[in-house]
Amino acid sequence: MKLGIIGAGQLGQMMALAARPLGIDTAFLDPSAQACGGRVGELYCADYADPTGLQQLAEFADVISFEFENVPPAIVAELARSRPVYPPAEALATARDRWAEKTLFLSLGIETAPVAEVNDQASLVEAVRQIGLPAVLKTRTLGYDGKGQKVLRDAQDAADTFAELGGVPLILEGFIDFEFELSCIGVRDQNGACVFYPLIRNEHRQGILHRSQPMQDPRLQALAEQAVESVMSALNYVGTLAFEFFVHKGQLMANEIAPRVHNSGHWTIEGSRCSQFENHVRAVMNLPLGSTESVGPVAMYNVIGKRPETQALLAVPGLHWHDYGKSERPGRKIAHITVTAANDAQLAERCASVEALLINDL
Amino acid sequence: MKLGIIGAGQLGQMMALAARPLGIDTAFLDPSAQACGGRVGELYCADYADPTGLQQLAEFADVISFEFENVPPAIVAELARSRPVYPPAEALATARDRWAEKTLFLSLGIETAPVAEVNDQASLVEAVRQIGLPAVLKTRTLGYDGKGQKVLRDAQDAADTFAELGGVPLILEGFIDFEFELSCIGVRDQNGACVFYPLIRNEHRQGILHRSQPMQDPRLQALAEQAVESVMSALNYVGTLAFEFFVHKGQLMANEIAPRVHNSGHWTIEGSRCSQFENHVRAVMNLPLGSTESVGPVAMYNVIGKRPETQALLAVPGLHWHDYGKSERPGRKIAHITVTAANDAQLAERCASVEALLINDL
The missing domain is CATH 3.40.50.20 (Rossmann fold)
Structure with a gap:
């Protein structure tokens, strides 16, 4: 095949x-x-x-x-x-357009921040009036890693940012003072069967994912899986999909979906029986999905812009180095590190060793 | 690099x-x-x-x-x-010649079956006299998967087999009625540091490895590691080495070494923090060795000659399919399967599912 x-x-x-x-x-x-x-x-x-x-x-x-x-x-x-x-064209079309995405979430009863379309100065003024400030102005398409978006704090910000981002379709989103961000990765096969990985808690630095770690919260897990499943089902999805949420006052607020394997799921290579990559391949090739069961404590770090000293890094026990073979450049994802351990205390210790060695250049 | x-x-x-x-x-x-x-x-x-x-x-x-x-x-x-x-030429030269190998074992105090060189009819008669029958006549070089060897039960066998295998240098080995076979895989880096995987219990079918599973026996583990380390050290070895032993009356009897990654260690891809393959690469590229710590219950099956039905196989949870992309042919190793599980009972259940699906053609 x-x-x-x-x-x-x-x-x-x-x-x-x-x-x-x-x-x-x-x-x-x-x-x-x-x-x-x-x-x-x-x-x-x-x-x-x-x-x-x-x-x-x-x-x-x-x-x-x-x-x-x-x-x-x-x-x-x-x-x-x-x-x-796979995934189908419709999923791509929806995921690449923040307005189509939010409209889908709302139509499925999935809670998001307040949101409005912004196509010109007049609709911006109206959106700010509806949603209030602070709020986030985002391009409808082509945004990633915090690019193509800006927080508006006052009317002057709004005018300046519109001049900067304007000329392309935008949305205005209410600013959520969230406690943390998480993602839920699901996989849907060609018969509509779905599997889900444990929720992942994500930490960003300057808008770029820094660290991801699976977490246990049965209530949020159930809520997230329900949202992922309803979106995948609505899009007649096949493959791996990542859904990012804000956690605000103990509730999930939908942020966005990525219709593909996702940076926050790289730890599944070592941390799950069957990784997000293998399950994506299984789904699109019409093979049975693999188990998303966890293998043990695990965390993932992105390596941005600059490689740490390999000799010292590889000496950390339970560490998995994934070098993408790309040249160094500020802000570029050039590798990731998965840390595995027998228990949480050992994981924390190994993570501390990794953090001491990282020399990311954002 | x-x-x-x-x-x-x-x-x-x-x-x-x-x-x-x-x-x-x-x-x-x-x-x-x-x-x-x-x-x-x-x-x-x-x-x-x-x-x-x-x-x-x-x-x-x-x-x-x-x-x-x-x-x-x-x-x-x-x-x-x-x-x-790496490994060095001397290790290759020793491992490809059963007589050089046994001589090395004996010089290091590692117990083997009684053994003698056989170069002609006269030395065969002398070897049979010394060692007794039954015994195993083997070619000194190029034997694998039970090829190039034969059990001698009487004088007629000895004459016939010499006629069949003769013309190349041989050895005669005392026949050991062993309880089971195991292997110990070690890795040595360029500074002489060594790591070892857990002992592996191996089952063969018609001379070809059928199933491998790591086992716990601290006494035998210590004995095996000592033998592997002394051989690697004597050969100034760099890389992964597999040492096969017979277990006879609770003792290890050295069989042979393979100066390379080994079929009985394929389960280390999923079952160990760092696999025999990655550790071999780390050793030869002068990187720090990775942890050989076990991740959880695991077993490996060879797929010989004929592929099982993939849809049914991939539906077994915790199963890892490794297809080598080779065409089917009786006796050919074309894939292997690693089975992982959360506990021994679950592993046994999953292994039973795999065994029911295997249709090996030896």
């Missing part, structure tokens, strides 16, 4: 590494000849909209998937005429 | 899969263009003795290793003039 992946970054690479033991060959379409996925599968180097590149990928693959949500939906729809494409 | 591997079968492929997250690129030398390692790294397709192929590998690699012990030692010695080669 052969899997074609649009995008050959680290997410694509980790999908291919999970596909290999299943006996599945992988090829990628990516505009960069240096894309790291090319080290573990065939790389067709072309723009995502390039007809030749798309045709090569379609000819190679039995099934096509993608590692990021900003693939133009028209391209996905075109590919889907000749090959199964 | 770049690792060159002689041989691109499943062992080489699993080394490359372990090397990738460490940021290490892999290339292989293998005479077969279909060798499965070619799916996860560059494959130089040439005979192991081909000067161009060897030069390509040496030009690619910072360090060279191998996935099997039957590489002619002269080639390893030649490669070692331009690049570090």
Whole structure:
């Protein structure tokens, strides 16, 4: 069986590494000849909209998937005429547009921050009047890692930020003074069966994910799974999906979905019986889903911009180093570290060693 | 960093899969263009003795290793003039020759079955006189999976088998009516530090490994580690080494060593913090060794000759499928299965499901 992946970054690479033991060959379409996925599968180097590149990928693959949500939906729809494409085009179209996303959440009864569409100065004024300040102005599409969004604290902010971000469709969201952020990762197969990983508590630094760790909270777990399942079902979803929430006064407030494997689930490679990557591959290739049962205490750190000293790092017991083979550059995710241990105290100790060694360059 | 591997079968492929997250690129030398390692790294397709192929590998690699012990030692010695080669040529030379191996064991005080060199009819008669019958006549080199050896029960057997195997150097070994076989896998780094995995109990079917499972026996573990460490130290070893023993009346009797990652250690991918493959790569690339701590109950089955029905197999929870991407052929190792579970009872249940699905063709 052969899997074609649009995008050959680290997410694509980790999908291919999970596909290999299943006996599945992988090829990628990516505009960069240096894309790291090319080290573990065939790389067709072309723009995502390039007809030749798309045709090569379609000819190679039995099934096509993608590692990021900003693939133009028209391209996905075109590919889907000749090959199964999962997740489906509709999921991509929804997830890449914050307004479509929030509208879906609200239609399914999933609570979000107050939100309004902003297309011009007049609708901004109206949105601010409705929602109040502070609030967050965000581009409807192409935002990630805190990019394409800004907190508005007063009327002057609103005017300046509109001038800065304006020209593209926006939304205004009520500012939530949340206690923390978490994500819930689910996987849906082609028969509609779903599995879920434990909730993940996420810490960000300057808008970029810094640390993720699974957590136990049966009440929130049940609420989150219900939200993920209803969204996946509404989108007729197939594959792994991540849903990010704010936790505010003990309640979940939906933030956004990512229709793909997710940075906050990288610990599942070592921490779960079957990782988010393998389960994505199983789902899109129509294989039975694997167990999301936890193996033991685990935490994940992103390595941003600069590699720590490898000799010292690899000497930390229970540490798993995942180098994406990318060059160093401030703000770039170049690797991640998974820390495993026999118990929570040992995990905390090992995490302290890792934190002392990290020299992230944001 | 770049690792060159002689041989691109499943062992080489699993080394490359372990090397990738460490940021290490892999290339292989293998005479077969279909060798499965070619799916996860560059494959130089040439005979192991081909000067161009060897030069390509040496030009690619910072360090060279191998996935099997039957590489002619002269080639390893030649490669070692331009690049570090681990394990060292001496370890290969010893491990590929049963007589050199037994002589080493005995010189280190490691108990073996009674053994004698057999080079002609006269020395066979003398060996039978010394050791008695039944005994096992084995070729000194190129034996594996029960090939190149035969049990002698009487004088007629001895004459017939000598005619069959003769013409190459042989050894005669006393027949041990052992209770079971086990292996101990150790890893030695470039500073001489060693780590060991738990002892592994191995079951064979028609001479081919069928099932491996780690076991706890502190007394035998200590004896085995001592033997492995003394052999690795004597050979100035770097990398992963497997030592096979017979257990006879509660004692270890040395059988043979494999100077490489070993089939009986495949479960370490999921069952140990750091697998035999990753630790081999760490050792040869001069990185700190990883923890050999166990993660939980685990067992491994070989898939021989014929694949089981994948849909049913992947539905077994906690099951890890490792397909080598090789075509089916009787007696050929084409995949392995690792079964993981939260406790021993659950493991036994899951193993029963796997055994019911296996349709091995020996």
